Amino acid sequence: MAAVERLSFDALVVGGGIAGIEAAINLGDNGLRVLLVEKDLTLGGKMIMLSKVFPTLDCAACITTPKISEVARHPNVTIFTNTEVKSIQKQDMHYFKASLVRHPRYVDESACTGCQLCEEACPAVVPDQYQYDLVGRKAAYIPFSIASPRVATIDMDHCVLCGACERVCPPQCIDFTQEPAECQIIMKTVIVATGLQLFDPARIERFRSGHAKNVITAMQMERLLAPTRPYNHVLRPGDGKAPDKIAYVLCVGSRDRTVGNPICSQICCMYSIKQAQLLMGALPMADVTIYYINIRSYGKGFEEFYEQAKGMGVNFVKGKVGQITEKENGNLVLRYEDIRSGRLKEAEHDLVVLSVGSLADPDASGFFTDGRWEQDEFHFPRQKDLFFNPALSSIKGVFLAGTTSCPMDIPDTILSAGAASMEAIRYIKQSALGI
Amino acid sequence: MKRKIGVYICHCGGNISDYVDVEKVRQAAAKEAGVALARTMEFACADSSQKEIAQDIQEGAVDSFVVASCSPKLHLPTFQSVAERAGLNKYQYVHANIREQVSWAHSDDKEGATAKAVQFVRAAIAKVRLAKAIEPIEIQTQRAVLVVGAGVAGMKAATSLAKMGVNVYLIEKEHFVGGRVSQWDVLCITEETGKDLVTRFYIDVVANQNITLFTGAELVECSGSMGNFTVKVRITPRYVKDICEKDRMRRAIEVCPVEVVDEFNFSITKRKAIYHNFPSQYPLVAVVDMKHCTRCGKCEKECEKIDFSQEEKVVELKVGSILVAAGFDPYTPKNGEFGYQVYDNVITLPQFKRLVAISDTELKWKGRPVQTIAYIYCVGSRQLEGENKYCSRYCCLTTICAAIKAGEKFSGLSHFHFTRGIRTYGKYETFFYEASKRGQVFLQSFEDDPPQVTQKDGRTLVRIHDILTSRREVEVDADLVVLVTGMVPRTDGRIGEILKLPRGRDRFYNEIHMKLRPVETVIDGVTIAGACRGPQNVVEAINSSLSAAIKSYSFVRRDTLAIEPIVAEIDPDACTWCEACAKACPFDAIARDASTGKEIARVNTPVCKGCGMCLPVCPANAIQLRTFSDEEVQQMIGVLAHEL
Amino acid sequence: MARPDLKFGKKLKKYGAVDFNACYNCGTCTAVCALASETDSFPREMVRYSVLGLDEEIKGSLKPWLCYYCGECSTYCPQEAQPGELMMSLRRYLISRYDWTGLSGLLCRSLAAYAAAFLAVVAGLMGLFFFSGWGQKEWMHYGHLFEMAAIGGVFAFILLPNIVRMWYFTVWKRKKTLRMKTYLLALPELLLHMFTQKRTLSCNDERDNTLWWFEHLVLVLGYLGLLFATVFLDWFASTHPVVVAAGYVLSAVVFVVTFDFVIRRIRKRSEKSVFSHPSDWFFVIWLFLMGISAFGVRLLVDLGALAGHFWLYLLHLTVLVQWALIIVPFGKWTHFLYRSFAMYFDRIVKMESPAA
């Protein structure tokens, strides 16, 4: 490892998703010097991967990218992507100390122009995690077209060290000698915005995720519907056929005690309804059926959005799917009890979307090494004083933004990030006054 | 002086250059008058390209420029900041959208796309030729915020702002703080009661020197704009100067002969004309309700702190921002809606919550013991016929919690929930589980087949076609029917009218953008927080109040504010003051001005949003919108019309 | 019109039901049940009836008997509402509802009543032992006579009337039919299920269930064989080598298989063994004791050592009497009968329903 770099900031924001970005902008706007750390190669988190967002149906990227460019050129905000937080400790009354590892991209970030020639030249193809494995990418790659920073990275786990990228790079910015660099940060306050983790549906064997190719997750469907989508059309992955009977299975991995996640993930009903509406637009002839337990369209404009979907002809079937079986032609048979009639039924669909729930991200719990980090029974960080100060964690000076503390939709995430930044600024002001 | 225009045409890595012959575009641009240089770039937004543009400006090769690339929604600010970094006014740069509206839209027609790109670039050049440097409008700001409503959201916002060193005027229409939360008792989620929570907030409010709290205070007038509002607040007196010795106030209340319904308990009890909601509602000083007081003078004899000489007054305050946390009203069912006001054991959820709170050992309604309770959900929400189409969000959870609490407090209760599908989202799902596990029964019907409430032989029967039991008709003989009433906007909407806050389809105050600007309104400087934005629970209200506070703070933290200078301008010579523009302006930004001797319209630039609604209505064509002047628009039209 | 009765659920808990109130009606249990079909959707319907306390619907339903408790529903229930155990409890409850004496219900609800009944048998036999003055020969003779009388009596006075009641609740009340043709055509169903339990094989989780089905089938056949051998062939007194050998094999089958069942319950190996009601324990333990003591008694006879160890015969007899008078008419033994008749009645009802 290279020599340890030491830096100091007013605030550390962990997580460069929409919550972290919003918090960093708020802090920066109010004159705080902020370090925004993202473990991924790009800012934007889950939101930038989405197609459109409910209930307004505006494009997710179009909301995210202006925020990203705002934070990226903010004079008070420093951004470290591809950087991992190893530990955060309270140093004394007013300061925290964090240890970070900046992973190498094997590309000189400041020189890369994002021309993608390295990508063309690279011979190694691996599943593209940013397209949720629907298509492949190269080992030398730019995550996606609106990534920020839009620079190339060499994926060393898959690189064959052929040197092809090095030869074609016009600014000669590929550098295989880069090494992880450790970095020590001193700061006064921390905002944790590590976000949520999607439930892995392969854990529920009877839904055949990972076995049947035409069983996909809602996040994969987001990619199929997004403007920067892989096939430029909604096709089922099994055989590239345009689906015409699509099923949504709700509550996959949420409201389910058997997988240890008894709570409702809050967003799945709505994103499924949104996708159904988008599918009706993209595939006008397709039937879309949503299998649900309860539709939770509780937010501003949500109920109206649900009614709109019904009006567009989306089928809503009350009953949770119990079992999915794959037929030889790749179609899927869903077994469920139709609660309205009280009868067991089977239905055949040619594409099944699992509306997976969200879980607490295990990352956040690992940062704080002094033992004062508390969690609730669902492994979310404990909100110490929920009504009085919802952003406060169990450690004074550490605040929670967005889905770090519980599942929530984007408007609530933005509000929660606003709350965390307000509390963080106030905390710094007061500790400066010695209160 | 001759313009030195730089034109930069982006390949966008093939996104543009695959369909548009960028070289052809460059050549066409280079021929235009005033163009000093025209270049193509692989990625105009890349750091290296930005540096190149900045260098051209700094070296004096370029004094205004056009970037032809993707949609300005993505990168307008990027290139504006390039201009600023290089020391050029950002309005001397014009953007041409040749990706979304050219290369992508016409990827089937390369010739057509190239020709269109040429036209767009030429039009942009025509516009930038006329571009002038415009300085942002600076306005002086007051370092003070008016917070309307001293419920939990208002108090949280007030204390947060005050702790940042901002002067806060916190006004509350009622004589006691705490709003709805003080009435709730059981808050669910945590063990804390509404009363305890309000106490904590109140202590924070009174401990802070920067907060001035007015109770019995109502906003009556507002003028000015962001950074500099002048508001008038009418304050109704309490007619009680201070806290009397405890017992003496109790006696003063006892001797009052007037009894009126107690709104604090949602009319299930009575109070006196001199009253205090419960022994510890803040401020601790009692109030005389002058609307009902008969001036009999009995209370005065008991307590010397009572003072009928107090008078209503109006104070004027100057603030830089206004934060509205006006709260909500519970929906009032119509007469006969599920038997409301027809059968005497049909009550609303707020009434039930107060009933549970004030009952001690046994749950009784109108003297009769209550054992079986039927809760009917979605009353006033998700209406099929009425205008409330929205879900009120908080009711499922709050009803379940109230039922659990009632079950813990009183033994032997049976609970039947007549729902339309339970919506205990997030972690609140555990409360639904808890209630079910304890044997509370949940039934569900369709939207168009609501439960029926009838009476037979003195018994109240609630019937439902329960879809969880294959639509079988299920009947419950209930001692008490609780209508789970949703949230509606405050029936007293004067604040919204005074501040001109727009409302959404649900009639709650509307934000500018749900995701980008969720607590700001189109009235600059006015933010909204809590349930006046739409139904939400306490945690969500606090989150929004903190978000609103940080926004309000950003309006007042500096002495001056810079705002976008794209505003309407009036040609005083041409204007004849016909009032048409003032009428067309949705923001009241235009007023009559006779200071120069001639009656003309004057634009209050800090208020003007630059929408241009006043432009077409002027009969004298005396109004121009900056960057959209007749000359600019007509030049562009001319260029576009004459294809090369 | 149905009126919910929340007391029902509380009562059902005494029959072993747990947590079923937590059900949020998603239908997963029905969807994962291999035995459920479009015409027979369960267990959720039964869970819902139990939550609402719709006693009449439950009493008239044969669905609890259509379940063979593979436990998938409980494994996958997202609310952990134990629908499988509820179905088991409903079967116990139905047994008590069919029983005209009311003793089934009493024994099921009260462990003390069970113990008292067992102790009464012990006391009776001890009384006989001290006051009758019978020798080994009389004991064995009367013991054999008792077996025959008990089978006839229990069948005539308890089981037959109960099956008629079951028929009345589940067939007559719903269909009011006495068409002999239907009853005859449906009859093979009765015999098939009584002797093969073949529906178990349709349960999910194949490997484990096949083994369980096989053991269960062997046990049923072993038990019926042993019953035949002791009662009609008088195994203990017989000298025919085939009868003697068969007796050994059959009793061994009974105690070996039941021993495995006990171990299953102790280890809670599968979903169906997680919860054990007292009646389950009595059933398997007494069957085990019966098999092993019969084996022992015959061994002593063959070794000519019975006189010196006559206590073993008395133990065997005690177990036998308790079995015949308590477990067979009022205990879990009846599920063998009711389940088979349920399949029979179900077939009749379906044959009489035009839609089916």
Place this chain on the structure above:
Amino acid sequence: MPEGRRDGAKILVFSTEKISDPAIDMAGLLKLHYPPRVYTIAVPCSSAVKPHWILHAFAQGFDGVFIAADGSDCPYGESCTEKTGALVQKTHALMKEQNLDAARLKMAAICSVCSESFVKHMKSFSEALQKGK
């Protein structure tokens, strides 16, 4: 592929920065094709279009003018619909005075995601203008 097509109707579109222009952008994003001789000028709000701008466009040789209005989504208030309607009416009257066919000016609300509707409008408007030529 038509080479150097110069035959379609020439249309000027007044789009709005926050609502309809994003929809037109998205039409491109979704590769929904429409005639290339459609030129847009984005203004803050559709009710800011001056009638004489439209007349100027006709005078300069545009075949048609299309106002992609904000409709009820207008960020400056719902009065936008009514005001845009009024200015169109006024322009129609002025067009009549100049003997211009009223059908050459069209207006429709294009919400921020109404890309398909925009494209449909452009195709049919272009066709109609072509016929009217």
